[in-house]
Amino acid sequence: MNFLFPVIVKRTGFALLTLFAISILIFAGLEALPGDTAQAILGQGATQENLEALRKELKLDLPLHTRYATWLGDLARGELGNSLSNGRPVTGMIGWRFENTLVLAFSAAVVSIPLAIVLGLICALYQNSWLDKLLSTSTLSAISLPEFFVAYLLIVVFVVQFELFPSVAILRPDMALSERINVLVLPCLTLTLVVLAHMMRMTRAAIIGVLSSPYIEMARLKGVKRAKIIFYHALPNALAPIINVVVMDLAWLVVGVVVVEVVFVYPGLGQLLVDSVSKRDIPVVQASGLIFACTYIFLNLTADVLSILSNPKLRHPK
């Protein structure tokens, strides 16, 4: 596995550079938006006098590069600072929310990835059958609808009609695990429906691609069973593209769930990011932005490493 090490080191170096660039972009982006934190907090009732007072207190009167340098210095010491709008430590605001986001993303992944791959295999196995067409049509319809609409449809069916699950995912500290799962079902189902088609279609396409290769034909001529052909011969060779799309969807599950969080009132990182941007709360936006960026970069790296590992040609380079 030693050949992987330089790849990882190199990619991590690039990742750090990317993160640095992203942090500058976020900073500059927020600065370019009209209004600042003081204006956003005081809103319509702001007077010149208390605007200035608040700017001074929040150190917004300092030039942009000074503020960025301070922030970067704090970050180097491992401090994310305090929120500008309510003075709370950023780590405290983000920690448990990121955990919630991960729990939701993870549970959606646990449901959707095996399901997508199995359905993809079935579609490939029974290519162009009515089952293949039914699965493709229904999952593609689900992906074509905006996720909030999928969520509303699920609410109409499972909350209003059948009263099976709650419509809002309120998490209370004293909740039992079963209650938490009950609350997670609908957001999780929404996310599953949104990502399912993507992964399933990719699996189907990759397998079908491999199925047309000569060695598969050979296997078939030898009399190997269809299921065995798929699992032993086709799937391992189709893994790389599947892994890629699965990991990309994983990244989307972590960073792209804002809308679902809002509809189900699920306290994740997305809502925090939206609120903080509207209040121009730079430390919070920076921290959440960087977490999202890290997620993407890390998952990308994971995808590459897994692709290398799944490909004997790359695994044993000459």
Added chain:
Amino acid sequence: MTENKNGMTRRTFVKGALAAGVTAAVPAPGLLKSVFASGPSKGGALKLGLAGGSTTDSLDPSNFSGVFDQMTTMGLYRNPLLELDKNGELQPELVKEWHAEPGAKVWHFKLRNDVEFHNGKTMDAEDAIFSINHHRGEGNKSQIAAVVKPVKEILKTGKFEFKVILEDPNADFPYILSSTRMPCVPAGTTDFEDGMGTGGYILKEWEPGVRAFGERNPNYFKADRAWFDSIEIITMADDTARTTALKTGQVDIINRPDRKTARLLGRMKGIQVINTPGGLTYTFPMRKDVKPYDNPDFRKAVKYSVDREALVKTILQGYGVPGNDYPVPAYVKYAATSIPQRQYDPDKVKFHLKKSGLQDEVVRLHVADMVYNGCVDTAQLWKEHATKAGMKMEVVKEANDGYWAKVWRVKPFCASFWYARPTVDWILSMTYVSDASANESVWKVPAFDKLVKEARAELNTDKRRQMYYELQKTLHDDGSVVIPMIANIVDAASDKIGYNPVAGNVELDGLRACERWWFKA
């Protein structure tokens, strides 16, 4: 799903009948159900799903920015010094007696001596003075710093007494002490985020913009308030999420149901829509210092160019009344309700346009959706009305981001809104006198300023009424703000919720639903 475990079933018929008699006059679907409502009864875990909370919320009174923050003042975790009732009159709260020395420059306040903070400390004059001073001083960042600026000095005159000396006479000064932004907190507080106060509930768990949970304060100083066992407030930004949560019984009360579907919601079994004539004033300020709005006839033409009835019908879905170009809602004391309602009048538009000589001027109305729900639609409708009346109008859609900084008070004609302050003086001093920080229409008229100041010092009610009539008439005739409509306050609740006639100044019974309302036995 509401847990309404309570043993008290005794019905206080007199109160119930009274409540029913008054509420039945308000034309809201669902309200008739309350005819046989019982009086207040104790118990139950109340859950509210509210819009207007944010992860950036703070419990520092000089830092309040949303609905939740301000609600905590109104008997939830804390109390203001005085209570504003549904008629816009002051009632005792932490302050039990108050009076002015002749001239209204010095005010004496006497506090209750039996009120304890949640930590057991007795509330006294030190705390009250600290709580006012929190908004005073050079470079104060509080939103109401300008309101308390005329306070010259506050002196403790006894353990439970203090007096306030003002720079200038103000007959309405005590109203400031009923502000949602001025709760009484323990003297010397530096960290406000624990919600320490004297209120009906004790804050137990709070995550800004997500959820707050409080349990009843067994030691609350009001025997006839704070009926629930516990209060859980869940922030729900999405209209549909709020409505569905109410329909499925996950919450008992929501604010701001979508007006477009409120009527349907009210027809559903088990749900009441609470519709109260209110103080949500939509204003369209024209900058009086900018051409063409410096021309009084042009301003009049603009005022006649909008069909207010049509706006109330379509934009407010009937939940409101036409505005009459003075900023005082009918329930506020001294509102000049006798001024005849201005109507849409194309002939008068043409007449005043011609008189101003500015027929070719294009009115550019700057709006954004964030001002209020339906703001851009309002402008589009207005444009149709104005065009029919021969006035050239253009709608400029602005970005939501930074609207208050870049558009409001900057563009010559734009959209804005206000929750009406409790007194005519407060409203005018904040938005219509020359040096007012929020003088959105740059209305700088020395004679007007003078009369506002005189009226503020006048303790004789009849004389004051006359002065305020004149001021409001001036704004109606000549003012530079168009006020086409004043919206009702609309909340929705499970029909298990009981309440007395509701205040309309701000949503949720003047933000006091948690303290005033109850579960019916």
